[in-house]
Amino acid sequence: MPQPHKLELVSFKICPFVQRSVIALNYKGVAYTLTHLNPSEQPDWFKAISPLGKVPVLLVDGTPLFESAVILEYLDEVYPPQLHPADPLEKAQQRAWIEFGSELNMRQYRMLTAKDETAFTEARDSLKQGVQRLDGILAAETPFFTGKDFKLVDTVYAPLFMRLALLKKNFGLDLELSTRMQAWSDALLALDAVKTSVVEDFEAVFMNFLKMQGGYLLTLA
Ligand SMILES: N[C@@H](CCC(=O)N[C@@H](CS)C(=O)NCC(=O)O)C(=O)O
CATH class of the missing domain: 1.20.1050.10 (Glutathione S-transferase Yfyf (Class Pi); Chain A, domain 2)
Structure with missing residues (x-):
């Protein structure tokens, strides 16, 4: 079955907050693309989607999500296996x-x-x-x-x-x-x-x- 959404993760290579999202995506076997930016040369399109100028940003069919803990929860709600407890x-x-x-x-x-x-x-x-x-x-x-x-x-x-x-x-x-x-x-x-x-x-x-x-x-x- 095709994945419900196209996922694009915007990253700095060194960022631990991005890495947690990547780990969740990899663990769940979800397809995504990764775009690495240079932290000192942030393009205008990134500034437009990242209100704090921070990575990660996850584009879900083009809709930006920021804050890594929020991204993790979103991924966990949409893609199995569920990694957060139900209780x-x-x-x-x-x-x-x-x-x-x-x-x-x-x-x-x-x-x-x-x-x-x-x-x-x-x-x-x-x-x-x-x-x-x-x-x-x-x-x-x-x-x-x-x-x-x-x-x-x-x-x-x-x-x-x-x-x-x-x-x-x-x-x-x-x-x-x-x-x-x-x-x-x-x-x-x-x-x-x-x-x-x-x-x-x-x-x-x-x-x-x-x-x-x-x-x-x-x-x-
Ligand atoms: N609370 C944010 C923190 C993200 C964060 O601090 N990212 C760093 C890179 S590891 C960043 O983008 N810093 C750019 C800046 O502060 O200008 C999250 O959890 O997503």
Whole structure:
């Protein structure tokens, strides 16, 4: 059966908020096109459809949707399998942890772009604290957020873990994840939907982005 709508996702290659949408699309096996923009040269057509000048924007038969958490919910309502729980309270809780994931993305970004040691240490510690807070929330059953099944909330944390793994590999920056958290990260990063959620040369693109930022992080290499 043909897909009900034509989907076009507008992206920056490096953006974790776009990546969560891509993971959901890939996991659901939905067809879409991806347009990567250069963040410093936003075309007029993009400014016209993105009220905050931010990605992702998902064009659904040409109608723009913005805000990644909203895009995720839209995709989940239209394309199976359903990754949000049906129970309203559970769903509300997972929405809240999706918000929390967005906050951790911002803390990670602050850490990556911090210009001096004080700002870097503050951002790293707040990220670490946030990650530790999650530890008490994860289901006892492994590997995903709620246990054995991959949920919408998981799509939000995979981009964070992907970057943490690269930071560990390239800079020896280790947030010392707990065993449960590491199992979650390993399971997410092993999923095809996650592996294919970034450009093939993502590590090089990410490293180049960090060099361009000229942050304190580079002194750790
Ligand atoms: N709340 C937004 C955040 C999106 C966001 O911050 N995107 C960044 C790239 S990762 C962006 O487009 N920044 C451009 C800018 O701030 O000018 C969402 O969840 O979609």
